[in-house]
Amino acid sequence: MSITKQNTFILLMLLLALFVGSCRKQYHATEKDMADYGWFLFEKAATQSNYTVSKNWFLSSVNEDTMYMDGYNGLGWSYGKITDLDSSIYYFVFMTRLISIMKFGQVCVLLIMLWVWIH
Secondary structure (H helix, E strand, O other): OOHHHHHHHHHHHHHHHHHHHOOOOOOOOOHHHHHHHHHHHHHHHHHHOOOHHHHHHHHHHHHHOOOOHHHHHHHHHHHHHHOOHHHHHHHHHHHHHHHHHHHHHHHHHHHHHHHHHHO
């Protein structure tokens, strides 16, 4: 093989390796990523008074993980800024009830651990 063909072949192989190696991997956003972006949009919306986009990101975060408190907190604030006060109150109350349930669950686990330790 001539040097020109050999150099062309090597160049093509390097370009192919560069192209294949630089492809972006599939990324799955977590509920935290969605809520963080929702807060970014919430702060940005203060200048534009459009909180609907941040509300949608917070909804996505709680759809991803129904126990994610920051998503419910963001929903409460976003609905409050949109002046949908009933929905705002609903999400704040829902969040506080969820916290109460989680605390009750923690107490139950501690009682079970204590019972197992005693027996």
